[in-house]
Amino acid sequence: MSEQSKFVLSENNIPKRWYNINADMPVPPNPVLHPATLEPVTPDFLSVLFPMEIIMQEISTDQYIDIPDEVRDVYKLYRPTPLLRAVRLEKALGTPAHIYYKYEGVSPVGSHKPNTAIPQAFYNKAAGTKALTTETGAGQWGSALAFAGSLFDIAVEVYMVKVSYQQKPYRRILMETYGADVYASPTDRTQYGQSLLQENPEHPGSLGIAISEAVEVAATSEGKKKYSLGSVLGHVLTHQSVIGEESLMQMDLAGEYPDVVIGCVGGGSNFAGIAYPFLRHNLKDGKQTRLLAVEPDAAPSLTQGSFAFDYGDTAKMAPVVKMHTLGHSFVPAPIHAGGLRYHGMAPSLCALYDAGYIEAVAVSQLATFEAAVLFARNEGIVPAPESAHAIRAAIDEALDAKQKGDKRVILFNLSGHGHFDLSAYEGYLAGQLKDYKLPKQEVDAALAELPQVSIPA
Numbered sequence: 001m002s003e004q005s006k007f008v009l010s011e012n013n014i015p016k017r018w019y020n021i022n023a024d025m026p027v028p029p030n031p032v033l034h035p036a037t038l039e040p041v042t043p044d045f046l047s048v049l050f051p052m053e054i055i056m057q058e059i060s061t062d063q064y065i066d067i068p069d070e071v072r073d074v075y076k077l078y079r080p081t082p083l084l085r086a087v088r089l090e091k092a093l094g095t096p097a098h099i100y101y102k103y104e105g106v107s108p109v110g111s112h113k114p115n116t117a118i119p120q121a122f123y124n125k126a127a128g129t130k131a132l133t134t135e136t137g138a139g140q141w142g143s144a145l146a147f148a149g150s151l152f153d154i155a156v157e158v159y160m161v162k163v164s165y166q167q168k169p170y171r172r173i174l175m176e177t178y179g180a181d182v183y184a185s186p187t188d189r190t191q192y193g194q195s196l197l198q199e200n201p202e203h204p205g206s207l208g209i210a211i212s213e214a215v216e217v218a219a220t221s222e223g224k225k226k227y228s229l230g231s232v233l234g235h236v237l238t239h240q241s242v243i244g245e246e247s248l249m250q251m252d253l254a255g256e257y258p259d260v261v262i263g264c265v266g267g268g269s270n271f272a273g274i275a276y277p278f279l280r281h282n283l284k285d286g287k288q289t290r291l292l293a294v295e296p297d298a299a300p301s302l303t304q305g306s307f308a309f310d311y312g313d314t315a316k317m318a319p320v321v322k323m324h325t326l327g328h329s330f331v332p333a334p335i336h337a338g339g340l341r342y343h344g345m346a347p348s349l350c351a352l353y354d355a356g357y358i359e360a361v362a363v364s365q366l367a368t369f370e371a372a373v374l375f376a377r378n379e380g381i382v383p384a385p386e387s388a389h390a391i392r393a394a395i396d397e398a399l400d401a402k403q404k405g406d407k408r409v410i411l412f413n414l415s416g417h418g419h420f421d422l423s424a425y426e427g428y429l430a431g432q433l434k435d436y437k438l439p440k441q442e443v444d445a446a447l448a449e450l451p452q453v454s455i456p457a
């Protein structure tokens with residue numbers, strides 16, 4: 001009999017609770033600092049940007065947080081997402097390994113991002129927020145918040161990194177179709193944007209700059225607008241845990257348990273989403289699943305950055321957290337994985353990596369697209385360039401297993417599809433893409449600007 005390819009759950013299996021890693025962290029947390037005073041932040045400071053329910057989730061140490069019925073109802077539009085076994089890819093590689101992938105690209109906007117956009121819009125609506133500001137790199141996060149805003153009747157203002165705005169008009173049109181206003185960042189709508197445009201009217205922008213603009217607009221709106229972030233923060237990672245909780249049930253259906261769980265990392269949310277529920281079993285039940293985070297070698301925060309306190313944005317308006325960072329002034333090379341071009345990383349993930357609970361690897365752009373095309377030609381799905389980083393690492397694991405004659409069980413998160421990234425594929429197929437390995441001197445220069453924090457590490 002042929003192998004089963006697809007493992008699906010019913011709507012009743014949509015998790016009723018999110019998993020919060022704070023409850024089980026095997027290493028002590030580091031404080032979140034005010035960007036001006038570098039003293040621990042108070043809920044008051046955060047409440048300028050976020051509704052109280054989100055702040056409470058950010059600092060909660062409860063192991064589970066109930067998912068509101070209204071959020072589960074919207075999740076039903078696309079959850080549970082399928083888990084598939086990549087039988088054809090296994091054959092193409094000639095590997096004894098079994099490769100499974102959780103496919104988050106079935107969401108209306110094509111990625112895992114609505115898993116947190118929906119609850120963030122819901123909690124803002126409940127708190128009376130009329131408008132949200134946010135940034136977007138590749139456009140996946142902006143699309144997700146625009147979609148969620150339209151469902152909960154909240155206006156959404158998106159600051160889109162200028163290079164992406166120019167490269168990806170269809171993402172912008174998608175956001176506008178959901179009713180969002182989209183601006184190419186840096187803009188002249190903020191003081192920070194104006195200062196950058198004065199220096200360089202053609203400034204290409206960066207995720208750190210777009211975050212600064214979105215934060216500035218919310219912070220100076222006299223309470224009329226709140227800010228929403230699509231990764232990095234603890235509550236975002238918690239919301240993404242639905243990916244891993246469903247995967248646990250689906251691996252059970254497949255009758256296997258992963259030896260290694262893989263995800264790409266930009267700010268860390270889709271990786272944490274799939275990996276943390278498995279980490280819980282490592283910590284509590286003696287399982288020994290390897291957890292592998294994959295980043296681009298053009299923005300290698302985990303594998304080359306310093307584990308230090310740094311600002312979350314370029315203009316130093318966002319809170320300072322301890323993370324693996326390439327420095328807040330770092331402007332990454334224009335690789336076609338806009339969602340991975342960020343200088344920092346989620347603090348919990350960094351602390352776990354530093355303590356050895358998580359592994360990380362950096363892969364190059366060309367090797368990533370090679371893996372993406374091989375995957376598309378065998379499994380049919382054209383992956384988002386971000387997600388293709390996870391595919392590269394999954395293929396490398398499968399090839400390593402082949403060499404060692406090892407029947408390894410590999411699970412990776414396919415965080416999104418690449419239907420809006422076809423110009424990147426066009427460039428790759430025409431031989432026009434190149435690798436951008438980050439030179440060590442550039443990392444050292446950006447790290448020289450880290451804030452001097454006296455709190456003991």
Ligand SMILES: Cc1ncc(COP(=O)(O)O)c(C=O)c1O
Nearest residue numbers: 140231266267268269270339416
């Ligand atoms: C498809 C996709 N995967 C992954 C990421 C990286 O973000 P995170 O590390 O928060 O999952 C992004 C970010 O834009 C994305 O669009």
